[in-house]
Amino acid sequence: MRFLPLCVLILLSACQVSKRPNLAELYQQHGTDHSNTPLILIHGTMGSKLRLIESQEEVWPGKINQLIFSNYKNLANLIEPSGMALMASKIESYAIFDSYSGLSVYDEIIETLIEFGEYQLNVVNLPAMPGRNLYVFNYDWRQDNVHNAQVLAHYIDQVLIKHPGHTQVDVVAHSMGGLILRYYQRFGDKDVLTELNQIKNGNPYSKASVIRHAVFLGTPQLGTVKSVKRLQQGFDFNLRNIPVEVQITMPSVYQLLPHPDSQPVVNVDGNPMELNLYNVDFWQQNQWSIFNPAVEERIIKQATDEASGKAQVTTLKLFFEHQLARAELFWEALSPAYEVDHEGFIIMGGDCKKTLNKLIVERNGAAVKLNDDFKPDDAYEIRALHKSILFEPGDGQVSKSSLLGQIHDSNTHKTTKTIKIKYPVFVCEEHLKLTQNLTFQDNLLHVLLNE
Template identity: 30%
Template structure:
């Protein structure tokens, strides 16, 4: 069936949109055969940058992940300070702050002019896995394997160092592997080595890739760390979704100009982003030749040099930025 929609522009001139009838895809029929296989690898879903809620210790108010009157106002000085990590004279202190990550953001709740609405983030991914008979494990005491395979959601503090989060992921997989072995025995399935299929979005892919390459060893201080594939003992398949394997110019732009999330949400200033170690790890790789002048000729710019930022008054060195 083909149909035409006539619209009128602000100038009173009609324009035409030719559209095909859209038929919804039946995910159930696509996954019908594989959903019957209880011997599949369990799945781990890993969110990306900004994908986990950050709560305030003591009050459990949402610092990041909701923008309502019940959450800490991100537009306020307190909200900005709560989300920032401890830094002193340009050095990351590596100490615990007054916030903690609690769970992945499936939906963001926003309140605007007294009206509340929600924006889907990762909920549809979880719903799709549910159609394939992957059941999200929320209570480890409830058996799931006779209804389908296990699915876990790994959340982490996306502000912090990628290696630190990869080490946490390794411990998480070790714990969940034991859980899956117990579930398989309960379901009458043969005992075997447990490996996970990981679906990782954005920065989450870098966390998973680090674990796959180096395991739970921190190699960031090594000049040429050896890739050992130590994480392969846990990982069967790794699906990277929008992962900046060679860095991202978006991270560079955000550290210079800040980040905007929409007209109804407050901006994140460069001074705040500069307190996140992960932002520097998301910068474009030094191996990339990405800078050009107005004639297309390569420019020698070292974005990893503090002098470059200070000399050009960029990011935290811009006069408009507050300490």
């Protein structure tokens, strides 16, 4: 047996290239003159912990047995009898969902920013610290995105008051948090959904100048078809289902429905269908969601008496219709028609996981069924076709086209860009693990400290 001399082995090992970037070497004690800009991290849907205001008892995610076995009916918002608005909430967001039972969500990105970016974690009611300050904006993700944009506006004002030497902030927004940021950038703390026509020729509310860098991570810029199924069937979480009657009380779920122009519903050949998901009559005709007799029966059965149960169903139906209309206006407010001047978004996300992006219509007489998977009993050619129609690359939750805000018209083969992008960064990662991805962390630190 022949052995390489020790000196050769040393040389070979010295020449080996590390497959992982050294974040400490790259970013510690580095940065431009602007790298002390205050940084705000915004979580996505379900990304903050919720508790009862009066008792301080945590209701999301709660104890381990809740996460596994609860249907979380106590997360339902209370609705005014008119169905037009929510009652004052008895629940509040109080902390970011950092990690839970071994599941890392946001703790790793916070630790990376602190260790390698040399940020100091701060809160708005304490004085500013020397150097780089990191603030975590947590919000009640069940609420209307416009409402949460208003809360964000106040939060950013508080941060800038603490930093009189700065007129801008950097923002990193994950998932649905990016939609809240986009709305804030355009309209600040104003609810403009009922007055869009009045500001089409001039928007006096823009806050674009307040944002230095807007970094979006896994944000569904065109919504997601999975929200249709959430309103139809509830949300499967761990071993349980968070039922329809809980989901439909959350305005944010409606505002994650597919963009009205994104052609999310197709026939078996992949051709777009003219089905308006924002028309309440469509849901009612097909007995979906709150219009499903089984859901109505369940609500009435669980009420204190039949009369109050029926009244609750009526209120929920009115609320459902109102929220569909409001969600459609929300997407209109984020359309290019109301764009404001900004440097362009830095978009980061996954593009190597099979991701649901369309729903296939199956008709049974007058009834419509929306399929989100191919049928295993179909012929191979049909299964392959439907698989190619339903799915596209993404992060398993958000498709690449939604990440980029790009609508492709299958008839004209033209692509409409709905957002202004400075540049994109793609990683091979699933949605909930994006914040842990080293390539994302490397690129994020470069943006914040060197650009």
